[in-house]
Amino acid sequence: MSKALPTRSENYSEWYNELVKRADLAENSPVRGCMVIKPYGYSIWEKMQRALDDMFKETGHTNAYFPLFIPKSYLSKEASHVEGFAKECAVVTHYRLKNDPDGKGVIVDPDAKLEEELIVRPTSETVIWSTYKNWIQSYRDLPLLINQWANVVRWEMRTRLFLRTAEFLWQEGHTAHATAQEAIAETKQMLEVYAQFAEEWMAVPVIKGVKTANERFAGAEDTYCIEAMMQDGKALQAGTSHFLGQNFANAFDVKFQDKEGKLDYVWGTSWGVSTRLMGALIMAHSDDAGLVLPPKLAPIQVVIVPIYRNDEQLAQISEKVAEITKDLKKLGISVKYDSSDNAKPGFKFAEYELKGVPVRLAMGGRDLENGTVEVARRDTKTKETVSVAGIAAYVQNLLNDIQESIYKKALTFREENTYKVDSFEEFNNILDTKGGFVLAHWDGTSETEEKIKEETKATIRCIPLNQEAEEGVCIYSGKPSKGRVVFARAY
Amino acid sequence: MSKALPTRSENYSEWYNELVKRADLAENSPVRGCMVIKPYGYSIWEKMQRALDDMFKETGHTNAYFPLFIPKSYLSKEASHVEGFAKECAVVTHYRLKNDPDGKGVIVDPDAKLEEELIVRPTSETVIWSTYKNWIQSYRDLPLLINQWANVVRWEMRTRLFLRTAEFLWQEGHTAHATAQEAIAETKQMLEVYAQFAEEWMAVPVIKGVKTANERFAGAEDTYCIEAMMQDGKALQAGTSHFLGQNFANAFDVKFQDKEGKLDYVWGTSWGVSTRLMGALIMAHSDDAGLVLPPKLAPIQVVIVPIYRNDEQLAQISEKVAEITKDLKKLGISVKYDSSDNAKPGFKFAEYELKGVPVRLAMGGRDLENGTVEVARRDTKTKETVSVAGIAAYVQNLLNDIQESIYKKALTFREENTYKVDSFEEFNNILDTKGGFVLAHWDGTSETEEKIKEETKATIRCIPLNQEAEEGVCIYSGKPSKGRVVFARAY
Incomplete structure (x- = not known):
């Protein structure tokens, strides 16, 4: 932990890679292109999931789960879709290993070859629309508003933690509608949801737009997107929402009878965000000292560090901290009290800066005497000495202020660039x-x-x-x- | 929907299969052995997940995410482990498809063969312990208490919805400890968590015990389990918690330095429950009319059905229902008001019975006059007419009573059998x-x-x-x- 991070101006790319690892967010796994999301990183992802999931449910969607595997022939049913995904997919060809007759290990059992190969889903339109065929007969079955939280695999050759990995976690919404208008309205609604999430939760301003034909999702009529600017000026696509027209309904023969008894193909949408958002979150706000997390997504919003000379003083501080902690928790603020004796306060300060904890409270002997606490905010690195009386409300306001400030800072940066x-x-x-x-x-x-x-x-x-x-x-x-x-x- | 379910006494197995499909819990997918978990079924699973996840966190665990794929050689590192899983696993051998030169479809690209085959995880001990090797150096890094929510694949030849499927959803806890005693204590603690969840949330009584050597997890020193009795008298293993000894630490060379500076292998546990719990839940309580859900896991706890002669009466009922709904929601009770005009009340009653909604309220013209509502409980199929004044508290008590009653009924059934x-x-x-x-x-x-x-x-x-x-x-x-x-x- 002693070596400093590379700085952003020195080497932005290296700064990002090192920060992801040192802040305990993720690391490369022994499996090529696949990452391990570490507990601290995962707890941020869980907060994102919870917020998004609530927003999906508020807009009438429910979750379901569809198979990991897609029969090869299904992928081929929509022409541009297979074109888009066939070149980078994991293919399951066998269903058994056996002991290697020549050695100690195991080999693929040639007698256990699948009749039809299975593709590990790169996205689930095909398997979902093949299922929707059985679920949709009449206009009464529409709209169908379903989301899935899942892992997907795209065999990327050049990978980077969170930004581009062979396996990643995401959600994929797949909806079916009676009219083009309704499907387009859904596509746009979900783009709004993504934009709102990016701005209000991640504190990342985004530009909402439509992709050109070149950049469209393989199988879509139109792809809407939100685009964010990173601190190196590069763009990051943070979410997409696709109007699928009747393409997948055609490919999988999904028709419905309307109120007049006429048969027509169903109109579709799909939309998704992934663990790539973690990359956007990290790159949008963090600095050379480490992560800067928006309070709404920070696993720990407030850390309290005691500064003490002896056990007796520690006991006195801990007693005071217990009261503060209780008051903060009452306001729904997550708090960690780090009284561990294996590191000096300065070391702890650096560690929590690296991890992006939005607010740090430090309490020492003089604070005890004066009834104060030192409050440091991560984003501006400024400190103040504040009275313990009313500290919870003070911190709550501060957290709101930080959330707003880092959004504004990112917005100003984008405007300036x-x-x-x-x-x-x-x-x-x-x-x-x-x-x-x-x-x-x-x-x-x-x-x-x-x-x-x-x-x-x-x-x-x-x-x-x-x-x-x-x-x-x-x-x-x-x-x-x-x-x-x-x-x-x-x- | 018109055909009745097969009865349990007629054909228990058929009753189960049909119930799972008709209650919209799950269905078979086009991919052999893989299921689609439908929105209603998934919403029950989400409630299970939430409750379990809270219990894991209360006992100090955090979530993380490890790769879907396991290099073939990793699986082989623990001898009994590979023995247990090699014979039924999905094997990825290629990473690309290409256009079939002879036809319209796509074929596996023979030039895109992996150097080492990847196994779709049947369980993650190997990939996780290979990662733990880098995370653990000293006793200060222990215990490591991590859980993962994930999909896993075991190539079962005979599958049944929820009970045995090629792909299933589960959680797998993987912990590392400095001593055998601590690891055993963790193993037992998680067994208690599972038992508590089964009994308090699922209302399914379980027997806690240890597996014999024959039935042990492949790679464990001891496997603890909870066993539940289904209504046909058969047992269902509802959760397992394994003491792994130093087996995986040995296989992946995971050592730590203790306080005295001595190196030793780390002690491990793993523990899991899966979507199989859905099967247990269904088979433990349901009857010939459909699902019986414990209120704590029911996606809809109360359904309200209006019985009306004309629009004016419907408006009056709806007004009254809005008040009741508001009061119920204040108590945290989930309510659905079904005023749709596409089905008669009797049909709706049957539908919500099939779906296991614990409490049904029906309100008609006479109820309006008398200030009453008809309350029907799903488990006993009994009805009462109750005053609307204080109905929310009445329903809350009733839900608690149902939760307790179905547990007691299942316990009595087990004792009698x-x-x-x-x-x-x-x-x-x-x-x-x-x-x-x-x-x-x-x-x-x-x-x-x-x-x-x-x-x-x-x-x-x-x-x-x-x-x-x-x-x-x-x-x-x-x-x-x-x-x-x-x-x-x-x-």
Whole structure:
């Protein structure tokens, strides 16, 4: 623990990797591309899950569970879907091992070959729509509003903890509707839910938009997304919500009878966020001393550290701390009192800074005499000495203030690093010298989009939902455009 | 929905299968042996998860997440472990599909063969202990108290919804300790947690005991279990807690330095319950009309059905119901008001009986006049007319009473179907004519146990923890025994 973190300016990427490990969030596992989410990291994910799950339920969704495995033939039923996922999937071909006749180990039993190979789900549209076929006959069965919390596998070759891993945890909503309008309204509603979660819980401002055809989910008619800016100016796609049209209903023959008795294919949506959000959370707020967690997602919101000369003084401090703890807990604030004797206060301070605990209270001999406590906030690293009387309410306000402050800080950062650009030269220049989001005109063709990507590594993150109408010309082709889109280099 | 369920006495097995499907709990998926857990079934599982998770956290455990895949060589590191799991596992051999040059579909890409095959986890001791090696150096790192909620796969050939499926959901606790005593204490503590959950939440009485060597978990020194009796007299193992000794620490070289600086292998435990508990819950209480759910796990605790002649009357009833609902919700009771016009009250009654809603309120014209409501309890199928004044408190008491009653009913059933038997003839006779639990003397050898199993299909469910000392002779071999064990045919 003694070595300092690499700084963000030194090496942003290395800073991130080291921070994830040292703050006990996650680590690489012995299985290529798969991570171990450690207890501290997982407890943040649990808080995210709980908040999202409540929001899904408030909007009328229920949870269910569908199989991990997808028959190979199912994946093929929707043409662009298989195209999108076949090249990076884990394939189960056998169902038994046997003792190696030549050695001590075990080998795959060639007699236990599956008739049809199974794919470990990269996403569950196919297996879910094949099930929906039996669940939907009439308009009375619609809408069907289901979510699943699950693990999925995509065989990524270059992986990074949380941001891109072969196995990751996520939720995937899969809904079925009687009309296109309803399905589109659902798609947009879930985008709003994601945006609200990102901003109110994660304190991460996001841009809501629509993906271009190139960046669309494999099998969707339209992909909506929220895009966040990280501290290195790169974009991170934090959640997507897809309008599937009738594509999967067609592929799996899911029809319903409407009120007039007419048969039609069902309209679908799917939407998901994953443990990638952990990456966004870490990269949006943290600093060179470690994590900065928004209070609403911090597993420990307040840590209390005693500073004492002897056991008697420790006992006196502990007595006072017990009262404070009780008052904080009454307000629903999670508190840890660290009176362990295996580290000095300074070491503990550094450790809880690394772990991003939003508020630290320290109490020493003088505080005992004066009826005070030292309050340190993680985000600004500022300290104050505050009276113990009314400390719980003080801390509650402080936590709210921190939640708001780090959101505002991230928003200001994004605004300062967003540029309107009108020429390709300027576009290149901004990307190379400053990074960030670039708002520019684009001619609406995939061809231009691909060329820009090839030449600059920047992609169109989205066509923002709040795009202003503005006549202009494409920075690359010079063809006419009616509004700016968001370009950035991205995770 | 019109066809009645098969009755339990007609065909218990068919009754179970049909009930699971018709009550919308689960169904078979297109993937062999894997189930779809439907929203209603999943909402019961969520309640189980929440209650168990709270109990795990209260006893000092935290959640984490480990990879889905286990390298083949890891599985082999503990000899009896691989023996136990190699014969029924899903094996990933490739990581890519490609277009079939001869057709429209996709085939496994032979160029994308993994160097080492990966096993889809049947349980996670191996991958977790390989990780613990890096987490544990000193006694200060112990105990390590971690739980994981996950899906696992065991390639069962004969599957039944919830009871035995290729993929199932579960939690698996994996703890590491400095001494054998501590690890044994943890093993027993978690058995107590499981027993408490089964009895207080599921209303299922259980016998706590130790498995014989034959029935032990592959890799454990001792397996503790809770055993429940189903309504057909068969036993169902509802949870297990394993003392692993130093077996996995040995296999993965996990050592720690104690306070004196001496190196020793770490002591381990693991413990789990799964979606199998859903099977136990269903089979323990339900009747020929459908599910009977304990109120603590019922997704809907109270359903209210209006009985009306016209819209005006419906409006009056709905107004009254809104008040009742508000009062019930204040007490934390979950309520559904079903005023849908697509089914007659009688049909709705049958539907909610099928789904096991513990309390049904019905309100009609006469109730409006009299200020009453009809209260029906699902478990006893009795009805009463009760004054609306104070109805919320009345229902709350009733829910508590139902929770207790169905536990007592199940306990009485178990007691009435438990037999002390002193000869093998009587043993056979009881099993064939009555079923249930048979308490009999056994000589303590695996040989005798296996012969009894071959001849009677009954296994030793456990050596009960509260076994009374009693001199006797083995019903099979006539050799001496010092106490009775629990025999039964089992799921």
